[in-house]
Amino acid sequence: TSVFYLAAFSFMGLTVDKVGYNGGLEFLAVDTIGRRFSRAYEERVSRHEAGHFLIAYIMGVLPSGYTLSAWNALKNNKTLSIQAGTAFCDEDFQAEVSRGKLSSSTLDKFCCIALAGVAQEYIDHGNSEGGMNDIRQLDDLLMGLGFSQKKADDQVRWAVLNTVFLLRKNQGVIDTLAKAMRAEAPLSECIVQLESTLDQANL
Numbered sequence: 001t002s003v004f005y006l007a008a009f010s011f012m013g014l015t016v017d018k019v020g021y022n023g024g025l026e027f028l029a030v031d032t033i034g035r036r037f038s039r040a041y042e043e044r045v046s047r048h049e050a051g052h053f054l055i056a057y058i059m060g061v062l063p064s065g066y067t068l069s070a071w072n073a074l075k076n077n078k079t080l081s082i083q084a085g086t087a088f089c090d091e092d093f094q095a096e097v098s099r100g101k102l103s104s105s106t107l108d109k110f111c112c113i114a115l116a117g118v119a120q121e122y123i124d125h126g127n128s129e130g131g132m133n134d135i136r137q138l139d140d141l142l143m144g145l146g147f148s149q150k151k152a153d154d155q156v157r158w159a160v161l162n163t164v165f166l167l168r169k170n171q172g173v174i175d176t177l178a179k180a181m182r183a184e185a186p187l188s189e190c191i192v193q194l195e196s197t198l199d200q201a202n203l
Contacts, residue, residue, distance in 0.1 A: 042068070042182060043178065043182070044121065044124070044125070044129065044130075045068050045130065046068055046178040046179075046181045046182045047120055047121070047124060047174060047178045048117040048118075048120055048121055048130050048131065049066055049068060049085065049086050049117060049178075049181060050120065050174045050177040050178040050181060051116040051117045051119060051120030051121075051167060051174065052085075052086040052113060052116045052117045053066065053086050053177060053181075053190065053194070054116070054166075054167070054170060054173055054174060054177060054194065055112050055113050055116035055163055055166060055167070056086070056088050056113045056116075057191070057194060057198075058166055058170075059109040059112060059113060060109070061088050061089075061090045061093075061109065061110075061113060062088070062089060062090075062191075063086055063087065063088055063187065063190075063191070064087045064088060064089040064187070065086070065087045065187055066085070066086040066087070066181060066187065066190070067085060068181055068182065068184075088113065092106060093106055093110065101145075102145065107145075107155070108155075108158070108159065110138075110141075111138060111155060111156065111158075111159035112159045112162055112163045112166075114134050114135075114137060114138040114159075115131075115134065115135070115138065115156070115159050115160055115163050116163050116167065117130065117131045117134055118130075118131035118134060118135065119160060119163045119164050119167055120167055120174065122164075123164065123167055123168060123171070138156070139152070142155060142156075170198065172197060172200075173194060173197045173198050176193050176194070176197040177190060177193060177194050177197070180193050
């Protein structure tokens with residue numbers, strides 16, 4: 001069972017915010033309308049994804065791509081199965097998946113990444129409108145690893161505390177990164193701006 005869940009998680013390419021076809025059309029419509037009539041909606045999504053992007057980078061996992069709209073995801077991937085999201089590549093994770101288990105350090109890393117978008121929304125607004133799929137994927141992974149509910153809750157609580165701490169410490173980086181993402185900057189430019197702002201913040 002653990003191998004099945006791990007393989008399923010790996011097959012999703014570590015892309016945060018993916019959904020199945022069911023609901024894809026509805027989300028495409030809501031997302032398009034939200035962007036057209038609400039600047040706040042676009043900013044909220046960009047800061048959510050910037051949270052994933054930043055925490056992944058801090059954890060040593062390089063993002064491999066991002067999209068902030070369901071429409072762009074549809075254009076780029078020719079499918080309704082992907083919402084807005086940030087994708088990541090990590091060879092260590094893939095190697096551990098192939099062996100059918102994850103080390104505690106790798107699990108800690110990906111729990112923080114998965115929860116970063118929701119954590120950033122709570123920092124900004126005191127609530128989260130997005131990220132249910134992030135939480136669902138993480139829950140599936142923990143259950144697939146055989147975690148009891150208490151152990152899973154403890155793991156999530158630890159990840160939330162650490163992620164919120166890192167995000168609060170680097171809100172200037174989030175501001176810069178989210179702005180670049182809203183401007184649809186290339187991935188390489190987003191990383192350069194992140195590194196530059198992160199270096200300045202740590203001077």
